[in-house]
Amino acid sequence: MEGPEQVVGSDEQFLRDIKQIFSQGVPPSPYSSVDILKLSGAEWVRLLASEFIVSSLVGWCQTCERTLWTYEIQCAQCGTAPVILDDMFWERVGRKIKAALRHDHQLLSVVKAEREDLYRDGRAPVFPPQLDWLRAMWTKALRPASRPFNLRRHYELANSLHDLAGLGLSEDKVLDLLSVSTIPDGKFRLNEKGLFSKLPGQFLRTIRDLLLNHFGTKRLHKEELWRTKQWVNRQRLTPLARLRGERPRLSPLATEG
Numbered sequence: 001m002e003g004p005e006q007v008v009g010s011d012e013q014f015l016r017d018i019k020q021i022f023s024q025g026v027p028p029s030p031y032s033s034v035d036i037l038k039l040s041g042a043e044w045v046r047l048l049a050s051e052f053i054v055s056s057l058v059g060w061c062q063t064c065e066r067t068l069w070t071y072e073i074q075c076a077q078c079g080t081a082p083v084i085l086d087d088m089f090w091e092r093v094g095r096k097i098k099a100a101l102r103h104d105h106q107l108l109s110v111v112k113a114e115r116e117d118l119y120r121d122g123r124a125p126v127f128p129p130q131l132d133w134l135r136a137m138w139t140k141a142l143r144p145a146s147r148p149f150n151l152r153r154h155y156e157l158a159n160s161l162h163d164l165a166g167l168g169l170s171e172d173k174v175l176d177l178l179s180v181s182t183i184p185d186g187k188f189r190l191n192e193k194g195l196f197s198k199l200p201g202q203f204l205r206t207i208r209d210l211l212l213n214h215f216g217t218k219r220l221h222k223e224e225l226w227r228t229k230q231w232v233n234r235q236r237l238t239p240l241a242r243l244r245g246e247r248p249r250l251s252p253l254a255t256e257g
Helices: 004-008 011-023 041-048 087-103 107-119 129-140 151-166 171-179 201-215 222-237 239-243
Strands: 059-061 066-068
Touching (some): 041 239, 087 129, 107 129, 107 151, 151 171, 151 222, 171 201, 171 222, 222 239
16 A cells, blocks of 8 residues: 555655646646735745645746746746746745744744645645745644634535535525424425425435534524635635635625614
8 A cells, every 4th residue: 555655755756746737738826827026925925835836936927927837038928037036036035924924923823724724734835945944933833722714614615505506405495404303205395485405305314414514503504605605706716815814704694684
């Protein structure tokens, strides 16, 4: 049976694989369109901790606003000279990060805990060699005393709602399903609303039990579902929302009445 070392390989091999993938024309991470010259120190910490392997980059074209994975004296698309991610570049980034860590002493611990909870992986990110000091700080960073924000729960809940909608179960029906204590076999009516679903009761019971076991009922209500869907959509469509550490916003439902 293969061990983790055989499956994952070394960081160097991993970086070579990543570069090979992108050289074959596979679309890059959505972070590749982020203007890395304008990122704050805290945003850099989150970018380095993300799935985007920043240390594989060699340059940034300000005109095209694209990352470069191979060395180019001139941008192949527009012909302008790119910003090279050399030692001086990473020194400037390091100063930004150090300032952010002085401002927020919990930043590294919080970002590390959120990464480990989201990916369920305790390995450190691949930091550029010029930021080895940050790798050492990352290794020593302890989990924060307060419970970190549970990104994974929101992603899983949004994915579940999307899958259930494909089965014909709207959010309202999902909430109704969670409130029912007894679900008979076959098709049934719920509170005189007509047939609850085309799905048989035994299948709906399985769905209900899975949702209850995984998410519980304490925070599963209409406002929570709205907040989760809005937050996940923004996280997926707006890379800077991730780098800024945005949290779910209050639903308009919370201010009604």
